[in-house]
Amino acid sequence: MQADLGFFNQDANSQHTYGRIANGADFRRARLGVKGALMDTVNYTWQMDFGFFGRPTFTDVWVEQTQIPYLGNVRVGQWKQPFSLEVVSSYRYTTFMERSSLFQAFTAFRHLGVGFYNNAEDLSATWAGSVFVSGNDQYGGTLFDFENAAGLRSNINMGGVGTTERLTWIPYWDDSTKGANYLHLGAGHFFNAPPGHTVSFRSIPEFYIGQNAPGVLGTSGQSAPGIFNGTPFFVNTGTKSVTCYNVLGTELLWVEGPLSLQSEAMVNFVTQESTTATLPGVYSQIGYFLTGEHRPYDRKAGAIDRVIPKKNFSFRKDGCNPGMGAWEIAGRFSYLDLNDKAIQGGTITDYTAGLNWYLNPNVKFVVNYIHSSTNYAGVGGLAPLPGAISRRNETDMVGARCQMDF
Incomplete structure (x- = not known):
């Protein structure tokens, strides 16, 4: 469960471009599931999310066969496709309230498909791959009239097709500190031929608050799911015709005791009828545990793991054995460029500062400040404000979260 609270402050250009963004509170995620x-x-x-519009809906629903020669583990169903350290790492273990702007614009995330994953016997490397249908809805469904290479329609209705591949390597791991010092390197590829050969690349400003804008059923006053209002996309290419696109990504995570450095860079090569656009993005972040903990790592998955405080927070009247939990400060820079050739979706630069308080391994409080600077005129292009000398939009956000999982 993640309960969020958020506040926005916009300059005149930002209000002109995005409208007045409302402050608010919501359940960013509220999930229940079983595994075994x-x-x-x-x-x-089998997991479902109840904390967002259009819910309840499927998140992870899959079955896998393990111990298969060469492939290791084969999975069928819907899950997070193997591309990007931010994607494969659980939202429960992220440093900030939202993943970077690259995540929404360039990664595959959850899709219905089949894939495999495996790791080296000494846990120094992992590899994974998948094939999936792209463009599916929140329940895993997709419809698409497939055309063959000659442009002739097949009698078989198929969804758009995507693939992901990911490799990771741990060149440095300190067993003497039980994994408190290590270096993770990774690389990945994401290919997608989207349904209808249309796609839009877009991203929120690394923070989100939303509310369902319902209709009414009869005289009962009971609301029904309808239009959803919330933090808008700060950069957005609008719907573009494409043949396919390929995203290449690199990953780095260096942990030295309480200090962690994490970064990913991606380049999206978008193939259109007569040209190929190149869209880059990058984020880098730093974190430091004031109480001496470190950021754990799952060597079999090549992913970030759960923070374990040295001493759980506790407060007793007798003053015996008090604990303060784990405290972490963090900062992040991210940049995303959706402008090249026929694609003009804007650029976004975000700066985030964060404070995390882990009361115990299952409960934490998060406070984030985000400054977002965009060069964006909206889909189709808005006229600038009278007398404006820049199309740059400046927006400040403050968010707070209470998170609990079990």
Whole structure:
């Protein structure tokens, strides 16, 4: 469960471009699920989210067969596709309230498909790949009239097709500190031929608050799901005709005790009928545990793991054995450029400062300040404000979160 509160402050250009963004509160996520094993070599997960518009809906629903020669583990269903350290790491373990602007614009995230993953015997490397249908809705469904290479329609209705591949390597791991010092390197590729050969690349400003704008059923006053209002996309290419696109990504995570450095860079090569646009993005972040903890790592998954405080927060009247939990300060810079050739979706530069308080391994409080600077005129292009000398939009956000998972 993640309960969020957010406030916005916009300059005149920002209000002109995005409208007045409302402050608010919501449940960013509220999930229930089950996972287990059907037998020694078959695992399953079934999870639904109740905390957002259009919910409840599926998040992770899959079954996998383990211990398969060469492939390792084969999974079928809907899950987070293997591309990007931010994607494969759980939202429960992220440093900030939202993933970077690259995440929404360039990654595959959850889709219905089949894939495999495996790791080296010494846990120094992982590899994974998948094939999936792209463009599916929140319940895993997709419809698409497939055309063959000659442009002739097939009698078989198929969804758009995507693939992901990911490799990770741990060149440095300090066993003497039980994994408190290590270096993670990774690389990945994401290919997508989207349904209808149309796509839009877009991103929120690394913070989100929203509310359902419902209709009414009869005289009961009971609201029904309808239009959803919330933090708008700060950069957006609008719908573009494409043949396909390929995203290449690199990953770095260096942890030295309480200090962590994390960065990813991506380049999206968008193939259109007569040209190829190149859209880059990057984020870098730093974190430091004031109480001496470190950022754990799951070597089998090549992903960030759960923070374990040295001493859980506790307060007793007798003053015996008090604990303050784990405290972390963090900062992040991110940049996303959606402008090249026929694609003009704007640029966004975000600066985020964060404070995290981990009361215990399952409960934490988060406070983020985000400054977002965009060069964006809206889909289709808005006329600038009278007398404006710049199309740059400046927006400040403050967010707070209470998170609990079990």
